[in-house]
Amino acid sequence: MQQTILIIDDDAKLNRLLKDFFNDFGYKTITATTPEDGLKKLKNHGPDILILDVMLPGMSGFEVCKTIRKSSTIPIIMLTAKGELMDRVVGLELGADDYLPKPFEPRELVARIQSVLRRTRPDTPRGDFKAFNDLHIDYQKHAVTLMGQPVELTTTEFAALRLLTLNPNTVLSRDRILDELRGIECEAFNRSVDITMSRLRQKLNDDPKKPAYIKTVWGTGYMFIAEELNNAE
Numbered sequence: 001m002q003q004t005i006l007i008i009d010d011d012a013k014l015n016r017l018l019k020d021f022f023n024d025f026g027y028k029t030i031t032a033t034t035p036e037d038g039l040k041k042l043k044n045h046g047p048d049i050l051i052l053d054v055m056l057p058g059m060s061g062f063e064v065c066k067t068i069r070k071s072s073t074i075p076i077i078m079l080t081a082k083g084e085l086m087d088r089v090v091g092l093e094l095g096a097d098d099y100l101p102k103p104f105e106p107r108e109l110v111a112r113i114q115s116v117l118r119r120t121r122p123d124t125p126r127g128d129f130k131a132f133n134d135l136h137i138d139y140q141k142h143a144v145t146l147m148g149q150p151v152e153l154t155t156t157e158f159a160a161l162r163l164l165t166l167n168p169n170t171v172l173s174r175d176r177i178l179d180e181l182r183g184i185e186c187e188a189f190n191r192s193v194d195i196t197m198s199r200l201r202q203k204l205n206d207d208p209k210k211p212a213y214i215k216t217v218w219g220t221g222y223m224f225i226a227e228e229l230n231n232a233e
Contacts, residue, residue: 003117004028006047008038008064009079010057018051021106027113036173037060041110042068049113052096053079054087064092069095075155077109092195099154118160128183130165132226135213137165146204157200160193164214164224173221197222 005027007015015031022029030045032038035056042050050068054061058147065076080087088099097116100109110138128140134147142158144151153161162174163180174193197214206213215223 002026002028003049004030004045005051005113006038006042006045007051008033008035008061009030009051009053010034011053012057018106018109022110023081023108025045026136035064038064038066042072042074047074048074048116048196049077050081050115051109051113053078055081056092062220065091065094065096066107067153073152073154075119078113079104089191089195093199095154095199097154118153129228132165132224133212133229135160135226142222150187151203153200153203157203160200164222168224168226168228171217171220171223175223193221 003026004118007029009015009031010033011065012031012033015033019029019031021075030047032041032043035058038052039046052061061078065078066119068074068076076096076098078091078096079101080091080101084144088101091099097119098112100112126136130137130139136145137143139162144153144158152184159180160177163177177193177197181193197216201208201211201214204213208216209227213224213226215225217223
């Protein structure tokens with residue numbers, strides 16, 4: 001099935017070049033040069049992934065990302081000006097899945113797209129479903145519920161939760177988590193992993209001081225500590 005990319009960038013020439021380039025890789029591409037048109041096309045076309053520029057007229061890419069995250073978990077790759085570290089951190093805090101500084105090679109953007117899309121349908125070798133206390137995870141459907149209520153996770157947050165729950169009671173370093181989240185560059189990785197884990201904990205209502213699911217191992221990384229229900233005695 002052909003996957004669809006939505007680009008929101010006010011550079012119409014770049015949009016045309018990327019559309020032609022993505023076509024060679026089998027993607028269907030929809031473009032928009034304003035936030036308003038982009039949000040409308042997001043709603044009407046239901047793309048598989050969004051490429052979002054930070055610098056947009058009238059409404060920044062950060063504001064667009066924040067608006068989208070209120071109702072959608074679509075994977076988002078942000079294009080940041082001049083590779084500013086703070087732009088990357090802010091984008092991640094708002095729920096972006098990856099970022100790429102301008103100028104960039106189109107082939108690298110394709111690699112980022114392929115990596116993010118793979119994470120939306122990861123192989124799960126140890127079963128399709130697990131339950132931990134009130135937390136239920138359907139890996140195949142990319143669905144999470146907490147106390148019977150759905151939990152909306154971004155692609156990156158779900159990838160982190162998947163890694164933790166498939167390796168329970170194991171301390172996972174930030175490097176190991178970073179490998180799973182792929183795309184976060186080393187200069188900001190500590191911040192990026194911690195931001196993702198903080199957002200994930202908030203959505204699981206997990207108290208860092210008295211965790212029920214995710215324990216911080218200071219100076220090392222994180223560990224999933226809840227017992228799987230179907231293994232309970």
